[in-house]
Amino acid sequence: MKIYEENNAVVLEGVENFDPKHIFECGQCFRWHRQENGSYTGVAMGKILNVLREDDKVYLNNTNLEEFNNIWFNYFNLGVNYTDIKDTLKKMDEYLDKATDFGWGIRILEQDGWEMLISFIISSNNRIPMIQKAIENLSRNFGDFIGEYEGKDYYSFPTPEQLNKATQEEIRACQTGFRDKYIKSTTEAVVSNNDDVRKYTGLDTNTCIKELTKFNGVGPKVADCIALFGMRKYDTFPVDVWVKRVMQEFYVAEDMSLPKIRTYAIDKFGDLSGFAQQYLFYYARELGIGR
DNA sequence: GTCCAGGACAACA
DNA sequence: TGTTGTCCTGGA
Structure with a gap:
């Protein structure tokens, strides 16, 4: 990945596993709003940022390299290798194989x-x-x-x-x-x-x-x-209605209780539970699975 | 107007 | 220890 500053923006060229829609619409954040050009503008860490992807370039608008190094690198979890995470999840079963392809650009934000x-x-x-x-x-x-x-x-x-x-x-x-x-x-x-x-x-x-x-x-x-x-606890598995639906559709019995679904998932996905949850949530919600 | 989607909690068995 | 009614709001 090449990182450089131009015109009040930081450009991430060749960044992998990064799509604004996937990131901002997978249920983890509430302050990012889609703009007409498909970019997202929001407030995080006390700063206003606009995020636009064009092919293999991601433009972080309204910022500079110093802020990128101090704030946005961590915020966008850029130190984590999502290719490895997806590869491990893909090998687990066919549902995660599909869900990780569908939400290929998801990243778990490091929020306050x-x-x-x-x-x-x-x-x-x-x-x-x-x-x-x-x-x-x-x-x-x-x-x-x-x-x-x-x-x-x-x-x-x-x-x-x-x-x-x-x-x-x-x-x-x-x-x-x-x-x-x-x-x-x-x-x-x-x-x-x-x-x-x-x-x-x-x-x-x-x-x-x-x-x-x-x-x-x-x-x-x-x-x-x-x-x-x-709080960066990636080995947990929040079960909301959408996750419950997708879990019941693919993994467990219709009548399994929420705490039991959670335990089942954490046993199965381990340290990657939180990532699995995000891919499954996005997949279920976008496709309306189990409705 | 009626129904429904969304978790926590208090009251209950 | 698990189950049930209630809380508020906006959209169908």
Whole structure:
């Protein structure tokens, strides 16, 4: 891969296993929006970025090499060899063989743990467009204005201290629904205990999930998502309705419970469970499998 | 107006 | 220890 800077952009030439649509629409993130030219614009790590792929070139627009090295290289998980991961998964069975071809450009983003904690609390019993709207509202009302890009204003996700200034009513006014009390209580817990959830990356997977489940509004599925997408715990397997459908379609009996599906998958996919989950989720959701 | 999609939690057996 | 009703919102 050749990496160079030109015109306020960083170009990744010959980058493998990288497709914006696959990355931003596999259920792991909520702040990226598709533009008319097929690129995606979003806010992450307090920066506005636009991502466009043209053949074997990926353009990271509105950034420079310094930011790329400090932020985006890790954010896009570029140190991980997805060719190896897919090869291992492909050998496991025909479904993963198909799913890894279908979502060939998926990468698991290294997102901020605190943002994932609140985002996935909002995700519970909620649909993606509504989750996106609530997170945007929270950011506009309680985060920092970062700047304008192509005629739109962008705001950073609020810090624990910023969000803690919001009342439960103000949180609900951001269209969080009944999850307002979960967000309020979790934010209060983080601030009052001076709890840096980013440090949870250093815990082992089971401890990490157990700690996350202590927060109000965080159950098994939400904890798995936070651990996988915000804390680099790749050996876990969040089971949402789509993953349940695809697992029942291809692997397990119709009446298997969610925790048992999870255990089954982790036994089978091991250290690559989180990656398998992403390929299967994207495959199931795009094709409407099991509906 | 009615139904449905989406997990956590409290109350219950 | 597992099961059931409730929570909120927008789109069909």
